[in-house]
Amino acid sequence: MYRGKSIVELRDLIDKGDLGKEEVFEKANYLAHFFQDDYNSFVTILDKYKSKDSDSDSLLNGIPYSLKDNFSTSGILTTASSNILRDYVPVYDATVYKKLKKAGASLVGKTVLDELAMGGTGTTGHTGVVRNPYDKERMIGGSSAGSVASVALGIVPFSIGSDTGDSVRKPASYGGVVGFKPTYGLISRYGLFAFASSLDHVAIVTRSVEDGAIVADTLKGYDSLDMVTYKSSKEEFRKSLDNDIKGKKLFYIKEVCGMDAYKDSDDKELKEVLESFQEVLAECRKKGFIIEEVSIDKKILEALYPAYMCISCAEATSNNANLTGIQFGPRGEGETIESIMFDARTKGFSELIKRRFVLGSYILQKENQEKLFLNACRVRRMIVDKINELFQEYDGMIAPCSGGVAPTFDSSSEKLSDRYLILENHLVIGNFGGFPSITIPYHKINGLPVGLNITGRVKEDAVVLNMAKKIEEITGLKGIYAEVGDGDV
Ligand code: GLN
Numbered sequence: 001m002y003r004g005k006s007i008v009e010l011r012d013l014i015d016k017g018d019l020g021k022e023e024v025f026e027k028a029n030y031l032a033h034f035f036q037d038d039y040n041s042f043v044t045i046l047d048k049y050k051s052k053d054s055d056s057d058s059l060l061n062g063i064p065y066s067l068k069d070n071f072s073t074s075g076i077l078t079t080a081s082s083n084i085l086r087d088y089v090p091v092y093d094a095t096v097y098k099k100l101k102k103a104g105a106s107l108v109g110k111t112v113l114d115e116l117a118m119g120g121t122g123t124t125g126h127t128g129v130v131r132n133p134y135d136k137e138r139m140i141g142g143s144s145a146g147s148v149a150s151v152a153l154g155i156v157p158f159s160i161g162s163d164t165g166d167s168v169r170k171p172a173s174y175g176g177v178v179g180f181k182p183t184y185g186l187i188s189r190y191g192l193f194a195f196a197s198s199l200d201h202v203a204i205v206t207r208s209v210e211d212g213a214i215v216a217d218t219l220k221g222y223d224s225l226d227m228v229t230y231k232s233s234k235e236e237f238r239k240s241l242d243n244d245i246k247g248k249k250l251f252y253i254k255e256v257c258g259m260d261a262y263k264d265s266d267d268k269e270l271k272e273v274l275e276s277f278q279e280v281l282a283e284c285r286k287k288g289f290i291i292e293e294v295s296i297d298k299k300i301l302e303a304l305y306p307a308y309m310c311i312s313c314a315e316a317t318s319n320n321a322n323l324t325g326i327q328f329g330p331r332g333e334g335e336t337i338e339s340i341m342f343d344a345r346t347k348g349f350s351e352l353i354k355r356r357f358v359l360g361s362y363i364l365q366k367e368n369q370e371k372l373f374l375n376a377c378r379v380r381r382m383i384v385d386k387i388n389e390l391f392q393e394y395d396g397m398i399a400p401c402s403g404g405v406a407p408t409f410d411s412s413s414e415k416l417s418d419r420y421l422i423l424e425n426h427l428v429i430g431n432f433g434g435f436p437s438i439t440i441p442y443h444k445i446n447g448l449p450v451g452l453n454i455t456g457r458v459k460e461d462a463v464v465l466n467m468a469k470k471i472e473e474i475t476g477l478k479g480i481y482a483e484v485g486d487g488d489v
Contacts, residue, residue, distance in 0.1 A: 002027040003488050004154035004481045007063050007211040014062050021062030021106070025049040027489040028064035028108045031155040034487040039131045039153060041146040042109040043069045044077050054104030059214050059238075061104030066150045066159040069110040070117055072191035073097050080193050081113045081125030084329045084348025094191020095223050096160055096202055103218050108156055111146025115353055117162055117195045118316065119143050120170060123409070124352055132174060133482030134448050138406040141171030144205065148175040151205045154481040158215050159205040164195045165308055166401075166427035168203035169439040169453055173401035176441040176449030176480050178468075180204045180212040182461050184434025185230050187216070188223030196315035199308075199431040207479050209440065209469040213237035216461065232459075240462040245470045246288045248463075249394045250454070252281070254295045256426050257399045262418060269404040270419060273450055276443040277400045280452065283474045289467075291398065296386060298422075303379045305425040308432075310363050310376035317360025323348065384433040387455075395463055396456040399426060401439050405448035427453060436461040438468045441477040449480070 002024060005013070013019040032045045054061055067073065070080040072090040079085045093101070100107070112125040122130040122145025130145035132138040133152045140149050144161030147168070151159050152175035161168040163181040172179025181203040189200055202219065206212045217238055222231045255261055259274055281291050325332045325344025332343030349357070363372040387397065403419045413420050430437030430453075437455040444450070454471070456464035472478045 001489065003031060004207075004479070004483075005157060006208050006479055007059065007157045007206070007214055008208070010063055010157060011059050022049045024062055025064055025106045025108070028156055030489055031153070031487050032109050032150070035153050035155060035485060038136060038485070039133060039149050040128050041066070041111055041130060041150040041153065041155065043079055043081060043112050043125070043127055043146070045109040046076070046107055049106060054102070056102060056104040058103035058218060060100065060218055062106065063158070064106050064108045064156050065100065066109050066111045066147060066156050067097060067107055068113050068144050068147050068159070068161045070113055070162060070193040071097055071160065072193070073107070073110065076110065078110065079126065080116050081127065082115045082348065082353070083126045083350075084323050084325065084344065086126060087330065088328045092191065095188035095225060096219050097191065099219055100160075109150070111144070111150055111159060113145060114143035115350055116193070116316075116320065117143040117164060117167060118353060118356055120166065122146075122171065124350060129409070132406045133484055134176065135406070138408050138448070139174065141174040141406060143167040144171055144203070147205050148172055148177055148179070151175070151177045151207060152482050153484070157207060158211055161203050161205055162192055162195070163201045163203035163431065164199045164312060165431055166425070168205060169427050169430070169437060170401055172205060172439040173441075173451030174406035174449070176451070176477070176482070178206045178209055178212050179439040179451075180206070180216065180465070181430055181437045182216055182220070183436045183459050185228040186232055186461060187219045188221070188226040188229050190223055190225035194319040196312040197319065198315060199312060201431065207481060209438070209465055209472050210238060210241060212438065213241060213465050235462070237462050237465050241466055241469050243466070243470055243473070245467055247290065248288070248396070248467055249290045249292070250396050250398045250467070251292050251294045251390055251394045252398050253301070253426075254293050255298045255301050256422055258293055265419065267403070267419070269445060272445055273400050273403055273443070277452065280442050280471070280475060281398070284471060287470065287474060294390060300379065300383055300386065301422045301426070304383065304428055305421055307376040307379035308425070308428045309359065310372050311380065313356045313360035314363045314373050315360075317357045317364060320357070380432045383429060387429060387433055387435070391457045395460075396454050396467055398452060398454050401427060401451045401453050405445050405450055430455050434458055436464045438464055440468050440472050440475070441480060442471070442475045449477070
């Protein structure tokens with residue numbers, strides 16, 4: 001009756017009186033507990049139905065959801081999955097949480113992330129690893145690991161995550177769900193713990209494109225508390241989903257996902273990803289899309305990941321300087337302020353985070369700024385200019401999100417191979433340009449999902465959603481979830 005239902009389906013059941021709002025919450029709560037030991041989606045599960053019955057006419061009224069644990073929720077533990085915030089209970093609400101409360105949506109739990117949203121494996125949170133609902137021996141990816149797992153398990157129909165490099169759109173690919181990162185500034189980030197402010201976005205996890213549009217409609221809008229937000233048009237994304245894509249033009253980048261890009265590789269999974277991608281493209285063409293291959297200088301594409309690391313580590317080092325153990329989190333020991341902070345930060349961050357802060361500090365050192373930070377910003381500008389130039393002719397870019405299915409926990413990657421340097425990291429283009437970008441499932445390999453991504457022009461979220469909805473129809477994978485366990489309620 002409840003598990004695996006979309007927002008639209010639950011809305012209907014609630015409106016018809018087949019399910020009560022509190023009953024819906026209880027079912028979600030039951031599922032959250034049922035799957036917690038095996039998959040570890042949550043840092044905190046909320047056991048009390050809090051939202052007073054709201055009279056809001058929002059489509060989200062009475063709909064349960066989960067929220068990544070790097071969004072501030074007043075009175076509810078918010079750890080960012082880091083030891084340095086392990087006891088932190090905020091005193092203010094993030095704008096998205098406030099808006100969802102007002103809409104009458106009910107929060108089921110705060111989800112596990114890679115520590116401070118840095119990482120892509122879902123294995124570095126302070127409460128343990130998140131497992132892939134399609135195969136427990138595999139990662140779900142990250143950093144919005146618990147958000148994706150909770151939707152992929154059918155616990156909640158939607159979750160709110162954050163996406164700085166690919167943190168919603170990449171795990172969405174591994175979890176067979178929809179991951180939508182709207183245009184930079186469409187949704188306020190007030191109360192989202194800053195990682196790299198020029199790249200940080202609020203992003204949405206759902207099981208259908210239409211549900212993603214509904215949540216974006218609820219969350220969008222100018223907020224004086226986040227200076228990059230803008231007044232978006234009143235027109236609802238959901239209402240503009242008309243399925244009319246005739247003449248829409250897409251490109252894919254030959255060096256990222258062309259059939260010949262990895263000629264020398266004997267990776268079977270990669271071959272299947274590329275072939276099935278071409279098959280979907282062929283179907284899309286039959287339905288009216290125009291899709292062409294374009295070429296971009298491989299040197300720029302190879303520089304994407306290093307440029308992302310330079311910019312994000314530099315910004316993260318500065319943003320996280322407030323985590324001293326003095327205002328928040330466990331206090332360090334020592335005689336002086338400096339030694340107290342030193343102790344708190346030494347104990348509070350894992351090695352991975354420390355490595356990023358060391359990199360960030362190095363990149364920001366006066367003598368390195370020109371060579372490292374500013375050059376990374378130039379690479380960013382070069383790629384964004386190139387994509388914008390292509391967007392003069394094309395409505396969007398399409399690509400597989402990854403060269404394979406979710407990796408196993410013990411797999412090692414050859415970080416410098418083409419696949420890892422380009423195909424595994426190209427989603428960051430969406431953050432570099434602030435472009436609206438969405439992942440939807442398009443294929444399964446041995447039962448494990450893989451996703452494709454569509455990225456479009458800034459402020460053309462509606463166009464991107466509409467194209468994605470059409471492709472969702474073509475793949476026939478709308479609404480899938482991992483039907484594991486007997487937790488049906
Ligand atoms: N995986 C990327 C990283 O390691 C992206 C993280 C994110 O988008 N928050 O930083």
